[in-house]
Every structure is written in structure tokens, then in C-alpha cells.
Amino acid sequence: MAKDYGASDLGRLFTERHAEAVRDLGRFNLAVFGKTGAGKSTLINAVFGREVAATGTGPPITTGLNYYEHPEGILGLFDSQGFETGHGGDAVLRGLEQIVHDSRSQQVDRQIHAAWYVVRWSDRRFEDAQAAFVRKLSSLVPVIFVLSQVPMAADGRIHHDALAFAAYIESLDLPLSPQNSVILTNALYDEFLGNVVFGLDRLLDATFATAPEASRRALVAAQLVDKERKRQASTQIVKAASASALTTGLTPIPFSDAAILVPIQIAMIARITAAYGLTVPSSKLAALVGSLMLSSGATTAGRWMVSSLLRFAPGGQIPAAVISGTVAASLTTAIGKAWIEVCERMLERDASGSPIDVNLMQQLFRAEFKKRFTVKPA
Numbered sequence: 001m002a003k004d005y006g007a008s009d010l011g012r013l014f015t016e017r018h019a020e021a022v023r024d025l026g027r028f029n030l031a032v033f034g035k036t037g038a039g040k041s042t043l044i045n046a047v048f049g050r051e052v053a054a055t056g057t058g059p060p061i062t063t064g065l066n067y068y069e070h071p072e073g074i075l076g077l078f079d080s081q082g083f084e085t086g087h088g089g090d091a092v093l094r095g096l097e098q099i100v101h102d103s104r105s106q107q108v109d110r111q112i113h114a115a116w117y118v119v120r121w122s123d124r125r126f127e128d129a130q131a132a133f134v135r136k137l138s139s140l141v142p143v144i145f146v147l148s149q150v151p152m153a154a155d156g157r158i159h160h161d162a163l164a165f166a167a168y169i170e171s172l173d174l175p176l177s178p179q180n181s182v183i184l185t186n187a188l189y190d191e192f193l194g195n196v197v198f199g200l201d202r203l204l205d206a207t208f209a210t211a212p213e214a215s216r217r218a219l220v221a222a223q224l225v226d227k228e229r230k231r232q233a234s235t236q237i238v239k240a241a242s243a244s245a246l247t248t249g250l251t252p253i254p255f256s257d258a259a260i261l262v263p264i265q266i267a268m269i270a271r272i273t274a275a276y277g278l279t280v281p282s283s284k285l286a287a288l289v290g291s292l293m294l295s296s297g298a299t300t301a302g303r304w305m306v307s308s309l310l311r312f313a314p315g316g317q318i319p320a321a322v323i324s325g326t327v328a329a330s331l332t333t334a335i336g337k338a339w340i341e342v343c344e345r346m347l348e349r350d351a352s353g354s355p356i357d358v359n360l361m362q363q364l365f366r367a368e369f370k371k372r373f374t375v376k377p378a
């Protein structure tokens, strides 16, 4: 017997595919070091969002190192609670050494992929002990050196003392990634001084450059700085889904059998959602997807999908028209692209901590879909 999809079936299908898609992304693991007050938590917050930073202190896994995870498990963070160099630093390094050693034999998603070493520019000093720590650290993982809380004026000028401090650190020839450079950042807008946020994109680029290939998709999903990378990843997903819809439709699908495209489209939507790294609860997303796929009855696709469901309803008419491969592909593309717009909107809400308005997302989906799909069923 053919499958009839109700909203809850669609929702359940989405939840399954979404869990798979998230697992497929793998995980990016980052360790963050620096003194208390250096701005580690603020940087993490700015790059990965408050949901991650809010979990703040996970249980310490070893002296001075806490571990916590992105709600979707695509990002693992080792946060040194802040320590002074010397004795405390040695203990942290020993702990890290153990973790790195233990994880070598494990899968790539268990390994530590990069470290940020964070120094507040206004410290204006970088001691021998810190340099020694960075050298040892870099023998374990690639180290990205971050100068934090650097004042940049609205016209782009950076405080010259910060530039001089960065040049000094670079002159020490530490084994930094990439190419011994120091990355200057300011992670919080300072309305009192007018200092702007900057450098997060460079920090992210440096982090991408050191991340192993297998962890990059997880990093794209987990970060919030570069939306373009998420859009690119999602566009690839849409292309792949559209190609399989085309293949499915090469033998023209009876209009009434169009429901066979639904699993392809749900899987696509689930992968896009995973690629955006949304922390919206899956149950809420499932409800949204379920109702979207059914209730967008006002749209061409909605009518089209609903009529494919009607086939199974008592007294349902079987329309004679067929869906060609091209129509199947363009319909799938339109759904995917409309869903990308919905994910972008949800990401903004996610980042700002406000809840998702399901009705609003439905409206947005319909509007975006209508822009992209104009083929009328016969």
C-alpha cells in the first residue's frame, strides 16, 4: 500500500533525517586558552552564539579545562578556566597532552582541531612563560594567536599600541597558525568608546584553515560569523536534491504519485537545517516542516502535494496530469531555496535568543516559494 503522509508523519520523517544530517556533519573541537578576563567567553559567544557560551562551564575534564558542547553536538569547546602561566599553565598543558594523546587513536571528531590563545591587548606584555606555553601548546595542536579587546575607531584606525604589541609578538617567531600571524579582534561593540567589532571573520578564516577537512562542515554549521559559508553549503544540498528529483521524474510521475518526491524534499530540508546549525528544538522544527509541507495549500506546490495526498482519501480524485523530471527538479529547488531563507531568518532569531514564530516562518516560506516556482500544474 502506498504511503500517505500526514503532518505528523512528515514531522517524524524530518526529525529522523535531521538527526542523521547532524551526525553526518561530524564535530569541530576547539580549545581556548588565556588568562581570566582575556575575553575568551566573549569571543566564543561572538563566534558561536550565546547558546554555546551560556552552557559556560561544563564539568572539568582535567585540571583547569572545562569541556562543553554545542546543543547539536557539532562543536566541542575546551575552555581553560583562565590560569596564570607557570605552575597552573603546566598542569593545564599536562592535562591537554593527555587528551591529545588519548584522542590520537580515536576518530577525528574526538580530536582537538585547533586552539585559540587569547591575550588582551591592554596587558601590553607577553612574558617568557607565556611564549613557552604557546610553544608547547603548538606542539600539541595548531595555535591561533588572538589579541583581544583591541580598540578600532569607526574609521578603521586601530590603536597604534595594539599594532605595536601585535608586531612584537609576531617578531618572536612563535609557531603560530596561519604563518606566525597575530589576529587582532574586538568582540563587543563599546558604545561608550565607539569601538567597533572586527577581526572575527579573520579569526574564523584562520580557524577554517587549520581545521581538518572532516571537521569543516561542522565548523561552518556551528559558527555565526560567516553566513555565506552556510548558504554555499545549503546551495550544494539543494543542487543534489534537485538532481535526484530530476532522476526520479525522468519517468514522468503521475500527478497523483508526486508524493514520492516528499522524502527527497524532507531530507533536503533536514540537511539544510543541519548546515545552518540551528539550535531551535527539533520538535518545533518538525512541527513547522510538517505543517509547511501540508498547509501551504495556497501555493502551487501545496495544492500539488495536497492533491497527491487526496489520492488516498476516500473519494479523492486522481488527476491525469504528470509531473515531468524538470518540474520535479524545479519544484524541489524552489522548496530548498525558500527553506534557506527561512533558516537565515531563524538563525537571526536563534542568535538573538528570541523564539521562533512558526506562523511567521510559514508566511516567509510561502512568499519565498512563490517567487521561485511558477509552473502551474495542468
Ligand SMILES: Nc1nc2c(ncn2[C@@H]2O[C@H](COP(=O)(O)OP(=O)(O)O)[C@@H](O)[C@H]2O)c(=O)[nH]1
Residues within 6 Å of the ligand: 034, 035, 036, 037, 038, 039, 040, 041, 042, 043, 082, 148, 149, 150, 185, 186, 187, 188, 189, 190
Ligand atoms: N569592549 C570589549 N570588551 C570585552 C571584549 N571581550 C571581553 N570583554 C569584556 O571583558 C570582560 C572579561 O571577558 P570574558 O569573556 O568573561 O573573559 P574570560 O575570562 O577570558 O572568559 C567582560 O566584562 C567582557 O565584557 C571585547 O572584545 N571588547
Ligand SMILES: [Mg+2]
Residues within 6 Å of the ligand: 040, 041, 042
Ligand atoms: Mg570565561
